Amino acid sequence: MPEDPDAHRIARRLHLSAGAWLDLWPLLLSAQNDEWLARLTGELPWREERYRMFGREVVAPRLVCWHGDPQARYRYSGVVHEPRPWTEPLAELRRAVESATGLRFNSVLGNLYRGGRDSMGWHADDEPEIGPSYGDRHIASLSFGDDRRFVLRCAKSREKTEVLLGGGDLLVMRGTTQSEFQHAVIKTAKAVGKRVNLTFRHISGGGLTSRPPAQGCGPATCDGES
Numbered sequence: 604m605p606e607d608p609d610a611h612r613i614a615r616r617l618h619l620s621a622g623a624w625l626d627l628w629p630l631l632l633s634a635q636n637d638e639w640l641a642r643l644t645g646e647l648p649w650r651e652e653r654y655r656m657f658g659r660e661v662v663a664p665r666l667v668c669w670h671g672d673p674q675a676r677y678r679y680s681g682v683v684h685e686p687r688p689w690t691e692p693l694a695e696l697r698r699a700v701e702s703a704t705g706l707r708f709n710s711v712l713g714n715l716y717r718g719g720r721d722s723m724g725w726h727a728d729d730e731p732e733i734g735p736s737y738g739d740r741h742i743a744s745l746s747f748g749d750d751r752r753f754v755l756r757c758a759k760s761r762e763k764t765e766v767l768l769g770g771g772d773l774l775v776m777r778g779t780t781q782s783e784f785q786h787a788v789i790k791t792a793k794a795v796g797k798r799v800n801l802t803f804r805h806i807s808g809g810g811l812t813s814r815p816p817a818q819g820c821g822p823a824t825c826d827g828e829s
């Protein structure tokens with residue numbers, strides 16, 4: 604993919620609160636949506652994820668895979684995930700995301716939603732490996748396949764903000780989004796096809812440092828194209 608020197612300019616910024624915001628590059632790779640969906644669904648080692656909740660084993664309603672640099676070990680849902688090596692398609696997509704955003708990532712979590720019944724429950728990616736809770740934790744989310752509603756809610760006020768993520772769209776959660784908000788991909792009764800979402804992350808060995816007082820979340824405001 605040719606390097607565009609202006610690529611990391613921000614296409615659209617949505618302010619969630621004083622310290623939390625989303626950067627969006629709608630349609631970044633939409634021209635290759637079908638090819639990427641076929642390649643990623645066919646080539647990645649998708650697996651079921653099981654975890655314990657209230658003493659019972661639960662199967663997550665989607666398939667997952669975790670890839671990255673060897674040191675990018677990630678603990679979530681009570682389990683330490685050892686990364687599989689980068690595959691060629693994932694490495695190519697990481698280059699595209701890094702070139703668009705100007706940010707660096709050493710790992711990626713893949714989620715495969717097989718249809719509208721597959722979903723992601725309310726959570727925040729607030730593990731200490733992703734950075735201090737009050738700093739700029741950045742997580743880039745690249746989607747292929749059918750559109751799905753990506754919903755965020757303020758942890759304090761429960762006010763919701765929604766973004767429709769389509770094939771080829773890139774969204775980056777920035778600032779304190781992970782400490783002030785939760786996010787989810789809600790189940791739908793509509794006939795929707797497959798969707799692959801890749802969340803590129805930077806995992807470090809750092810631990811949680813003390814949190815400043817939590818800020819309130821006002822209504823989301825949006826900057827136009829820049």
Ligand SMILES: O=C(O)CCC(=O)C(=O)O
Pocket residue numbers: 712714723728744753768786787788800802
């Ligand atoms: O599928 C999505 O858009 C969201 C994925 C997500 O929330 C996550 O990987 O933590």
